[in-house]
Amino acid sequence: MNQLDKSKCPLDGINEEDLQKRAEKMIVNSEALGVPQIVTAKDVTKGNTKVNTIFVAEIFNTKHGLEELSKEEYDAAMLVDDDIEGSKEERTFRYWINSLGIEDVYVNNLYDECNDGILLCKVIHKLDDKVVDWTKVDMNPNNDFKKNINNNMAVQACKELKFKLIGVGAPDLTKGERKSILTVVW
DSSP states (O other), X not given: OTTTOTTTSOSTTTTOSXXXXXXXXXXXXXXXXXXXXXXXXXXXXXXOHHHHHHHHHHHHHHOOOOOOOOHHHHHHTTOOOTTSTTHHXXXXXXXXXXXXOOTTOOXXXXXXXXXXXXXXXXHHHHHOTTSOOGGGOOSSOOSHHXXXXXXXXXXXXXXXXXXXXXXXXXXXXXXXXXXXXXHHHO
16 A cells, blocks of 8 residues: 555554554555545454455555556557446456356357357356257357247246346347347346
8 A cells, every 4th residue: 555655654564563453554554545444453364355355456446556548558458438338238248158168159249149049048058057948949040030039049048047037038139139138148
């Protein structure tokens, strides 16, 4: 924290041998940075990984110490604009699907790749391998009728898993309606 703001966070507690006192000084420094008091010194010294991770995340969210990217750096990194409706959710769900380790699945665009029903069926199959009837899934759907059949299978499988999909139908998914796709993946 001293690296984030030397004037508010002195190093006087760094050599403190008593872990409780050292943690208390650390919490005082974090409060000086504006971090809300969410832990006590006792919480920190217990070594609970989850509690300490939350505390560190609060410090980072309050004062991360990173320099803002210049327009050139932002463009060079090809970062997407988070202000586009649904982009955060789409990206989060896309990363989640990619992390499932499903064979032959890597999602680049959730909306485009969900419209044939195959991706949704594969994800649902990963969650429960008994709810998708693969004999009814067309692995090469070359028209909207076949895509609707696949998406209907995905919707039916979701219902078997007791997911609530009010107002979502196979044609909505085939058309690539963002709200419907996000609802199913959610």
